[in-house]
Amino acid sequence: MTDQRIIIEMGMGNDLYGMDYQKAAARAIEDAIRHSTLPIFQSTGIDHDTMRVQVTVGVQEPDKIDTEALAKNLPRGRATVTATTGGMNVPNPETGDTAVVATAAVEAFLPDQSAKWKRS
Template sequence: MPYKRFVVELGYGADLHGADPTKAAKRAVKDAISRSCLCGLFDIVGIKDPDEMHIAVKIGCPKANEIVAEEVLAEIPFGSREFEAVEGGLSTRGIEVPALGCGDNILVAVASLTVSVNID
C-alpha cells in the first residue's frame, strides 16, 4: 500500500557558538516535533501504533554535507524514517565566547518533517 501524507511540520534550530550543522539540525527537528500532536492519526486514520508512521526529514542548512543523519533521525521517537539534507538555512555573524565554542558564526537549520501513513 502506498503511503499518504498526513501532515508537514516545520521547525528551525541554531548553533550559536561553533557552527555545528548536526546540532542545529537536531534542534530544528525537536522544534518541529514540539509543535504537533498527531491525534488525528489515531482518531481519524485509525492507526493503532505510532510506529506505523513514516517520517521524511528534510534539512536545509549551511554545510549540509557535514550533518550526521543518524544523530538527527534519533530525535524522532516513533516510526520509520528517511533523511535528506540540502544546502540552505542561514549563516550569520554572532559573538565569539571561547567558553561556549569556537568562532563567532551562528548557523541556522530549517527542518521539514513529513508524516505519512499507509491507508487501507
C-alpha cells in the same frame, strides 16, 4: 497501497557560538515536532510503526550532518533524514563567530486509510 501525507511541520534551530550544524539541525527538528500532536494513533489504534517519517534539514554545509543520528532521535515511526543546502550562516564581524541557522521539514505518512473511513 500508497502512503498519504498526514502532517507536515516546519522548524528552525540554531547554534549561536559553536558553528555546530548537527546541534542546529537537531534543534530545528525538535522545533517542528513541538508544533504537532498526532491523536489519530490513540483514536484509531494504528501502530506508530506504520508511520513513515521523512525529514529534510537545510544547512549551509549539509555534509557536516549525521542524518542517521538525527533519525534515531525521532520519537515515532520509521524515520529517514536528508540534509540539503539551506538555512544560513550569520557571521559576526566583531567577534569572528558565525551563528548557524538550520531549517527542517518533518513529514509524516501513513498507508492509505480511506477504505477504513466512511462519510456520514
